[in-house]
Amino acid sequence: MTTFFFYVMVLLAILIGAYLYRVLQGPTIFDRVLGLNGISTKAIILFIVIGTYSERVNMFIDISTGYALINLVGALAVAKYLEQKGLP
Amino acid sequence: MIFPFEIPLLLLLLVTAAGAILVKDLMSAVLLLGTYSFFLSLVWGWFGAVDVAFVEAVVGAGLGTVLFLLTLFGTAPKDTRLHRPPPSLLTLIVFPLLGFLLLYAASDLPEFRDPSSPASVHISPTYLEQSYQDTHTPNVVTAVLMDYRSLDTMVETVVIFAAGIACILLLRRQVK
Numbered sequence: 001m002t003t004f005f006f007y008v009m010v011l012l013a014i015l016i017g018a019y020l021y022r023v024l025q026g027p028t029i030f031d032r033v034l035g036l037n038g039i040s041t042k043a044i045i046l047f048i049v050i051g052t053y054s055e056r057v058n059m060f061i062d063i064s065t066g067y068a069l070i071n072l073v074g075a076l077a078v079a080k081y082l083e084q085k086g087l088p
Numbered sequence: 089m090i091f092p093f094e095i096p097l098l099l100l101l102l103v104t105a106a107g108a109i110l111v112k113d114l115m116s117a118v119l120l121l122g123t124y125s126f127f128l129s130l131v132w133g134w135f136g137a138v139d140v141a142f143v144e145a146v147v148g149a150g151l152g153t154v155l156f157l158l159t160l161f162g163t164a165p166k167d168t169r170l171h172r173p174p175p176s177l178l179t180l181i182v183f184p185l186l187g188f189l190l191l192y193a194a195s196d197l198p199e200f201r202d203p204s205s206p207a208s209v210h211i212s213p214t215y216l217e218q219s220y221q222d223t224h225t226p227n228v229v230t231a232v233l234m235d236y237r238s239l240d241t242m243v244e245t246v247v248i249f250a251a252g253i254a255c256i257l258l259l260r261r262q263v264k
Contacts, residue, residue: 013096024107070150077154
């Protein structure tokens with residue numbers, strides 16, 4: 001079972017790489033924001049899988065919840081910035 | 089474990105850091121730094137330092153991004169476009185040498201999860217054995233932070249408080 005979880009982790013890392021390409025390359029700022037959001041959802045899942053892999057999932061669930069909440073705050077801050085300053 | 093999983097995480101970290109340096113405007117650099125903090129937090133989580141991972145996720149990815157954006161509120165559009173001069177020859181020579189020196193020094197560090205490393209044999213066993221009798225706190229990390237090193241923690245709190253006041257003074261809106 002740990003082998004299965006390890007391969008899930010590797011697959012998730014590859015998926016994060018795909019999002020990272022959009023964040024690095026993205027022509028507009030919205031591409032980067034959406035890529036960052038996608039990365040954070042994958043990172044939340046990856047955290048839980050790491051916790052399951054190391055058999056301490058109860059601690060990792062706390063972090064991933066905090067991750068999700070904080071990610072919302074960051075997205076709101078970016079939206080507020082783009083609303084007030086306009087597109088760069 | 090087929091291969092060490094920290095290698096893809098560290099690759100992602102390197103790519104993000106290089107992107108944050110090379111990108112053309114400050115807004116994208118801020119977003120890339122948020123991504124960097126996510127990956128760093130994943131690295132801490134993979135190494136089992138759950139509390140550090142939590143702080144990195146909250147402070148690095150969340151609060152750091154918000155503080156950078158608040159700083160960007162005070163800039164004009166011409167400030168956020170970056171014009172970087174190419175690095176000088178001295179930079180190109182000295183920084184790879186410094187990196188090589190650090191890697192060379194890191195090869196001397198004890199193996200990760202080594203039970204006979206100095207950090208594991210010096211004082212950690214004392215904490216693990218006696219902290220409950222000394223402090224009556226079930227969590228060892230809390231006992232070390234809040235009891236054995238309470239003065240240290242108190243002055244750290246003072247430093248963070250001063251930094252918070254400085255941030256508020258710098259970032260407050262000017263009321264006319």
